[in-house]
Amino acid sequence: MAKLTVSDLDVKDKKVLMRVDFNVPVKNGVIGDDNRIVAALPTIKYIIEHDGKAILFSHLGRVKTEDDKKALTMRPVAQRLSDLLGKPVTFVPATRGKQLEDAIADMKDGDVLLFENTRFEDLDGKKESGNDQELGQYWASLGDEFVNDAFGTAHRSHASNVGIATAMKAANKPVAAGFLMEKEIKFLGNAVDNPKHPFVAILGGAKVSDKIGVIDHLLDKADKVIIGGGMTYTFYAAKGMKIGTSLVEKDKVGLAKEILDKAGDKIVLPSDSVVAEKFDNDVPHKVVEGDIPDGYMALDIGPKSIKEFEDVLKDAKTVVWNGPMGVFEMSNYAEGTLEIGKFLGTLTDATTIVGGGDSTAAVKQLGVGDKLTHISTGGGASLEYLEGKELPGIAAISNK
Ligand code: AMP
Numbered sequence: 001m002a003k004l005t006v007s008d009l010d011v012k013d014k015k016v017l018m019r020v021d022f023n024v025p026v027k028n029g030v031i032g033d034d035n036r037i038v039a040a041l042p043t044i045k046y047i048i049e050h051d052g053k054a055i056l057f058s059h060l061g062r063v064k065t066e067d068d069k070k071a072l073t074m075r076p077v078a079q080r081l082s083d084l085l086g087k088p089v090t091f092v093p094a095t096r097g098k099q100l101e102d103a104i105a106d107m108k109d110g111d112v113l114l115f116e117n118t119r120f121e122d123l124d125g126k127k128e129s130g131n132d133q134e135l136g137q138y139w140a141s142l143g144d145e146f147v148n149d150a151f152g153t154a155h156r157s158h159a160s161n162v163g164i165a166t167a168m169k170a171a172n173k174p175v176a177a178g179f180l181m182e183k184e185i186k187f188l189g190n191a192v193d194n195p196k197h198p199f200v201a202i203l204g205g206a207k208v209s210d211k212i213g214v215i216d217h218l219l220d221k222a223d224k225v226i227i228g229g230g231m232t233y234t235f236y237a238a239k240g241m242k243i244g245t246s247l248v249e250k251d252k253v254g255l256a257k258e259i260l261d262k263a264g265d266k267i268v269l270p271s272d273s274v275v276a277e278k279f280d281n282d283v284p285h286k287v288v289e290g291d292i293p294d295g296y297m298a299l300d301i302g303p304k305s306i307k308e309f310e311d312v313l314k315d316a317k318t319v320v321w322n323g324p325m326g327v328f329e330m331s332n333y334a335e336g337t338l339e340i341g342k343f344l345g346t347l348t349d350a351t352t353i354v355g356g357g358d359s360t361a362a363v364k365q366l367g368v369g370d371k372l373t374h375i376s377t378g379g380g381a382s383l384e385y386l387e388g389k390e391l392p393g394i395a396a397i398s399n400k
Pocket of ligand 1 (some may be wrong): 204205206207210228229230231247298299300322323324325326327328329357358359
């Protein structure tokens, strides 16, 4: 079902409430990576360039005590946003009340306002995270239209995304996706629900247990599912192979066996691995085929596997990738992830999507992200999307 997007709205003279994902790293009042703020700019600019009033709000970290408020105020975010937009941003240090309402009443078309961290509302009975109905209704009362651009929280049902959306719709006010949200729905949604074939999924990372929902769902949809990373060795164990001291989830070996039986030759496992005696970059390491020798742990896929995976990928029209192929944080075990990332960049005829979390960090750190079609901004949200679950934040957006 196609969702309403910000470009479908008439924002002129309107008070446009916009849920952004400004959950950026802040240390001693200084913002580290401002990617998430930058990612929201197209939607904010669209609203103000079309003479709307942009009233922004986001959560930042987890607010558990009164003391947390000092470190988790949105004030520095408002300053950075103002620098990026090249215009003033009114910061309101409140999540409700007269000061906020007066500031909104004073806004002119094209103005931008950011109010305080929505999770400050969690101190009083988890009103934000618990999706308190009254809070959603209050926020909805502050504006004429609601735009949700926070994909990273779309898998959560909070007052600032689902609560407000529900109240807006009940009041016959439109609820639309921002451009960032629209892009995530388009690429992740299309890849899973309507992929061009051959569709190949690459799943890596540490644990089978984290990815079981994704494996299950994508086995139904994809033509091939490539498995790499630490979870490979739970599958090796399921095949009765030796795994040395490699990462293994003993209680998931049975499940891995069931998956292998069900999947037949759809699942592609690495045929060789880079192994070391310790989980350490600076110890001797070597490539072994098949079984992992006693006393060794597998920390990356080997060169033969890279070639075999590339062979599976070369004709793909859709590729979804979630989870690194090895311990990419250590240079000696980054090769598998790096080479697969580089190879995906050469597939100009395919839609190549990185599904968030550690995989996003990996492609960024290794500098292979530029040539891929889409790198998801959501970790948990993209994983749940790939599991085929309905995300409440997206479900709450009006249909066209
Ligand atoms: P995930 O969050 O499940 O995507 O897992 C990502 C983590 O898996 C990264 O921190 C990698 O270092 C780790 N990882 C990948 N391959 C291996 C491996 N062979 N052994 C241990 N950890 C691994």
